[in-house]
Amino acid sequence: GAGLGDHIDRKEGQEHTFQNADPARRQLNQSFAVTDHCSKPLHTAISDRIAEGYTGTTAIRKDAVRALSLVFTGTHEDMKAIEADPEKLQGWLKANYQFVTQEFGKENVVRLALHLDEKTPHLHAVVVPLVEGKLTAKKLLGNRKDMSERQDRYAKAMEPFGLSRGVRGSKAVHNSEGWYLGQQQQAQKAVLSDLPKLTALDRINPARYEEKVQERFKFVSREKTDTAIELKRRTDQVRHAQASQHKAEQEAARHREATQSIAAQLLQAGKAGITLDSSYALLKAPAAIREAANTLFQEEVRKLADTHLKQGAEAYYRGIYQLEDSSKATREDYERHQKHDSEETRNHIAGEITRIFNQEIQQRWGVELSPEASLYKELRKKAADLVRELAKTILQELRKALGLEEPRQQRKSRGLGR
Structure with missing residues (x-):
């Protein structure tokens, strides 16, 4: 929780956890005191909430999920449009606050923070998965149907802000924040493995020199990963939109053909001896x-x-x-x-x-x-x-x-x- 807490809280001295953030915009960020735990360091807040709410008789497993990290956002264009309208932004924040507290329990929220200093505005939430005194992320999140219905409820809450739900039941992979950070780390390692070793002549200030080179490569690789992820997301959006449009065009063409056919038969009904009744509509029509x-x-x-x-x-x-x-x-x-x-x-x-x-x-x-x-x-x-x-x-x-x-x-x- 320390690394995540440093990133969310923009902890001084831990800038490596939020290198994509613009220092000049940091004052625009907001933190919300949903519970008293929100003012504590994240790892302490999580431990204190568990100590406060856990009533199980057995010791908590070392590999138990102690907290869930959630990110609420939309497309870059939609979120920048919301940010540009202060009243709309406050409405969006209020709707998200209500959604998080109702879905996961207000008492379980140990962090809720708005970041406006990165490329796309987004809201971080960290919740402790306590349900009826038990630490159980599985029960809090539910099965596939429960999670799909939660997405439906969130989409309904976001409708007033022009945000829409993803394609229901699509085969698209919805990657987590952890996956995204993992991709960044893999890209960084790939670039850093090719760094040239300093020669004896270069070792005037070796540690500082190498640190600068590494940071530069980290930045480049992160930007590359961000671009690739954004490109994939937009490609998926275009593909889904094209498929929906193709299906709609097929339906429209079929109905046009049917309408033209029935119109032609109406004109010829008397001549052809066609009786336009329910039997015709059910058995003989287009x-x-x-x-x-x-x-x-x-x-x-x-x-x-x-x-x-x-x-x-x-x-x-x-x-x-x-x-x-x-x-x-x-x-x-x-x-x-x-x-x-x-x-x-x-x-x-x-x-x-x-x-x-x-x-x-x-x-x-x-x-x-x-x-x-x-x-x-x-x-x-x-x-x-x-x-x-x-x-x-x-x-x-x-x-x-x-x-x-x-x-x-x-x-x-x-x-x-x-």
């Missing part, structure tokens, strides 16, 4: 029209099923057993119901109810569902569930009408007879 019509058709069928299927099921079921009014049922009615009510009979009734409902669909829209269609199977299952519930309801009505005691086993299953 592909884009059929797709849209089928989506609407399925929605309408489900709405109809919610009201008519239950009514039709009850009427058919009571008609089969001659039980239009259960309150006037006789012992003969009860015995007939008991004799014929079985899983096989219920399946048969569900099948008939679905078939009758399919006829109503045909009358309304001019098309009939195939028994193999997924929507037909969905309706068949719904009918079976309705018949199962009807059988139980009507049996209870018959017993009540005849004053028959419910079997002991069934009373127990419903919490009675104790």
Whole structure:
């Protein structure tokens, strides 16, 4: 935490941790006292927060994640535009403050600092992953779905500032701050390994001379790495934008073709004998029209099923057993119901109810569902569930009408007879 703390806090004497920062702009940086820990050296703040909030009974593992380093920013152009508007910048800072404290717990924040002295404005946050007294980064961050939903929430919070979410579910690699620093170190080592060794004549002031040469190469390599990363990010953005545009153009072309086709057929309808009804839209129209019509058709069928299927099921079921009014049922009615009510009979009734409902669909829209269609199977299952519930309801009505005691086993299953 010391190196990271030196970088975030711009610690005097540790300038090598923030060599890309412009000293002339350092006074523009801001630090926020989210908790009392924020005023302490970072490594002390982390240790104190753990001591304060950890309630586990076992010692903390040496390799446990003690803190999470987060960086909040956007594209260089977007962030410079936000910086240029003081009111917008304050709004952005407030939104980020609320996001960090709500997502990770205000009490866990040990550092929150705005840096305006580097190329792109950004906000550093360091949080201790304490959850219910346990040190667990895994539980705080969650799984892939949790992290994706957190990105959605952050994108929603950033919308007022013109910042948008990355491509959801893309294969792009989102590299961490640690990866970025690692790339810098690797580039530095590659350059430094080629430095010429000083000869005896050059050793008037060898340590100082070599230090200057090394610092110069470090700066050059870091700039090179920054440029490469920025180029990759922009290349990815362009590629994703081109893919989205290509998909949109394909969709637009398909809908244009469908619109032109339907317009032509409308003009020729009388001459060609075409009947422009729901059957035509669902079965014979151009592909884009059929797709849209089928989506609407399925929605309408489900709405109809919610009201008519239950009514039709009850009427058919009571008609089969001659039980239009259960309150006037006789012992003969009860015995007939008991004799014929079985899983096989219920399946048969569900099948008939679905078939009758399919006829109503045909009358309304001019098309009939195939028994193999997924929507037909969905309706068949719904009918079976309705018949199962009807059988139980009507049996209870018959017993009540005849004053028959419910079997002991069934009373127990419903919490009675104790």
